[in-house]
Amino acid sequence: MAKIGEFELLVLLAILRQRDEPYANRVREDLEENAERAVTRGALYRTLDRLASKGLVEWELEPSETPERGGHPMRRLYVTEEGREAARASRDVLLRFFDGLGPVETA
Amino acid sequence: MTTERPPEWPTRLLARALGRTGAAASVLGDLEEDFVLRLRRDGRAAAHRWYWKEALTLCVEAGFGRLVGRPIVRDETTEEAGMREAWSSSGFVSDFGYALKALRRDPGFFVVSTLIVGLGIGASTAVFSVMSPLMIQPLPFEEPERLVLVENGDGTGGLSGVTSRTSNVRDFRTDVRAFEALGGFNAFFDQSSYNLSGAGEPERLQGVEVTSNLLDILGIEMAAGRNFTEAEGVQDAENTMILTHGFWVRRFGADPEVVGRSLALNDEPFTVVGVLPPDFDFVSVFTPTASADFLLPWPISDYTDSWGNTTTMVARLAPGVSIEAAQDELDSVVAALEQADPERWGLGGRISGLQERIARPFRSGMLLLAAAAGLVMLIVCVNLSNMLLARGPRRRREIAVRRTLGATRGRLIRQLLLESVVMSMAGALVGLALATWATRFVAGSTGLEIPMLSAITIDGRALGFTVCVALLAGLAVGVVPALQVSEGGESEALGGSTRGGGGTRGARKLRELLVISEVAMACVLLVFGGLVVRSFQAVMDVDLGFEAEHAIGWQLASSRVFDTLPEINAFFDEIVANVEAVPGVEAVGLVDALPLGTNRTWGTRVVDKVYPENGPGDFFFPHVIDDRYLQAMRVPLVEGRYFTAFDDEGAPPVVVVNQEAARMLFDGDALGRRIRMWFGEPEVVGVVGDVKHRALELGSDPEVYFPMRQLWAFQTVEMVVRTQLPPESVVAAVGAAVRQSEAQMPTEDWRTLDSVVETSVSPRRFTLQILVAFALSALLLASLGIYGVLSYSVSERIPEIGIRMALGESAAGVRRSIVAQTLVLAGIGVFVGALVAAVGTRLVSSLLFGVEPTDPATFLGTVAVLLAVSLVSGLIPAIRASRVDSAGALRSVA
Structure with missing residues (x-):
């Protein structure tokens, strides 16, 4: 099974969190607002690309409706079953490791 | 209402960098969407700024990503990918990408080699730039090849020996047809100064007296106003002056209204008639380290003639007249004048090309520096060749795989060459940065008695030079290893064992030869550097005849x-x-x-x-x-x-x-x-x-x-x-x-006598510093080379050493044998280098002072330093060899 890094995990989760609008810009906004980290465009796109090449993410192009995009298409992102599996596995590992710590250390 | 679109140029650039894929288009869309958001929230200017920054950053990332085979968006249909493959596999692009990938796989190697190339290229480019205005580019005057200096003697009598009486100017002007025009300036101009009063703070200023036609002879276009008229250039004419550009800017804030105004010099009114252009720095061409704030007319009259030899004569040859022809005519004119007035003294004239004459005192020094920079570059190349050769065995398997997959030998060589060229080009960037820093430093130093220093920059010529050097170096460095690595032996390489892989006798001999040549070249440079240092010491030890310490000089005007x-x-x-x-x-x-x-x-x-x-x-x-x-x-x-x-x-x-x-x-x-x-x-x-x-x-x-x-x-x-x-x-x-x-x-014009002495030795110190820097780099590179070869040969011989130790040889014995190997390599190199240096130093003997070109102390010192440094660089591999675990080593052979 594919191994994923922390940022890759965050991106996977952010795509999953978008539900109706799983687009790159929304993912980026979510990461910036809720994960409290500055995300450069290049880093996000490269990560998406890497996730896609690992088979964890897929996308399809859809024509944009809004004039704000100047007619450029949008990428609708999907997390594949393998991607979900990878996210779950990461979560399990993290939980297992946090479990061993008392409340003081986790605080 | 239509929404405003983002700026066009960054968008276009980005579209290019991203490529023509659907995902790329979606990235443009993402960016535009955010742009519109910001347009509404932060205003137009902020949104534009943001977009430019974002798009250009992405451009750089995307461009770089594509180069190293990691595009930031990859969404190619099979068709697209196939087309790209078909297009690039025949050409350089894929090889280029492959080269980058290969270098990226070994970043340590890439960084070290880039720095080494950068050092060499930086040295060469800096020396080229320093030489350029003086010896390579024509002087910044109109048809400079027709400009000549006419000197009275050979310079043994100081300035008086090369300058002329103004009666010579007068007579040569009329009698010598070979001169289209003849003028000059008072070479003793810095013996008098002027106090400017009236407009603002009083200030002590330096004026150069020039004949009224000098600027026309040089072909100077004024920045404002006009040149002196002939009537202003005669004795007792009305006082006029031309400001230098620097003084005009500094004192008058480049106010064009100054032209036509009157300034009080030594309480006498002088009318400003013009301003020199910014690119004409009179003193930097004719009298480096002096300063000049304005020009005054230098009358050719009986009065100025009575001052004796004063004038440096500058002439423009008539079209088509050679210096030799002009000299012949001048000689006959001088003879005729002598005959007409046997009592007349100070007649004579030697014609030299202006540029050649200005550069003459610096020629041998500059050539020495150029030769030294060339040697450093050679050492750099040898060093890199060596490093690439050392990598050979490791790459052999990879190359073998590619060959069995059908790559031709030519293709492999091309690819390996591309690798070294990419490396040398990266080195060129480092070198340019180094050279820019060095030339800025040199151009900014004021105490250096070298003409045209202010004109030193890294210009198009220097860039072209750098690129050529880098290309040549890349090819030269890569060709031997490329031929070595790409030559046959697939089955052996694919066989699995790395033992001795590529470390064939031939390759090892070649590497040893390279190290020897490196040591030899470093030896030559160290001898040169040593001799120059000893000369400098000798100069500084000279008895001045006065005490320069604790003394200050003031000009009282x-x-x-x-x-x-x-x-x-x-x-x-x-x-x-x-x-x-x-x-x-x-x-x-x-x-x-x-x-x-x-x-x-x-x-x-x-x-x-x-x-x-x-x-x-x-x-x-x-x-x-x-x-x-x-x-x-x-x-x-x-x-x-x-x-x-x-x-x-x-x-x-x-x-x-x-x-x-x-x-x-x-x-x-x-x-x-x-x-x-x-x-x-x-x-x-x-x-x-x-x-x-x-x-x-x-x-x-x-x-x-x-x-x-x-x-x-x-x-x-x-x-x-x-x-x-x-x-x-x-x-x-x-x-x-x-x-x-x-x-x-004005009393701000003081300097310590120590600094006066320092200025007079500045060109020598300049050569010295550069040469010593070069020699030390050469020493460093040579020691790196020795270290590289020995540590490789140790790792290659680990099984052998293991066996020897298992058979009872002591660790000390192993160390001794490695050290002996070092000393043999270094010894041969030092011997060859010393021989070359002994011949070569005769060529630079004119630059030496108080030390023989064959100075035994310098030679012995160099030999000692080189052997010591070699010993140290050989010691680490030797110690490593003596710690070989014999059992492990034996297992690896088994």
């Missing part, structure tokens, strides 16, 4: 007009008395020009001395001094006495001579003898020690000191102040003391 000699002496006596009263001041003296500054020569005949009939008289360097100067400078009295305050106009005329003059003019018996001068026959009352007046490297000249109270033959007065306190702590008080006598006198 009064704007007062004095009518009599007692009046001027009384004025300066008052200043000296004020300064002597300053706490910490030990001695004060006055002189017309300090040593190592300007100089002049006068002719004389010694009374009672027999001269050959019609033969020349004697010449000497005159100095007009007060009765405290020699004591203040600590010039030792050999016999007789110094001047006293009683040697004034009422007393019989006297002179003091130096030992060289006593020997040359008076055959060693000077006291009580007399010389014939235009004002009388002064008697020699004292003999003092020789002082280095022209340059530290030159021998002593006959010098005659005249008392200031008897002879009014000075334009400027320099004051020497001796103090044991740090100079900075007394200058303010001394300045105040001077201003007590004349409140308007």
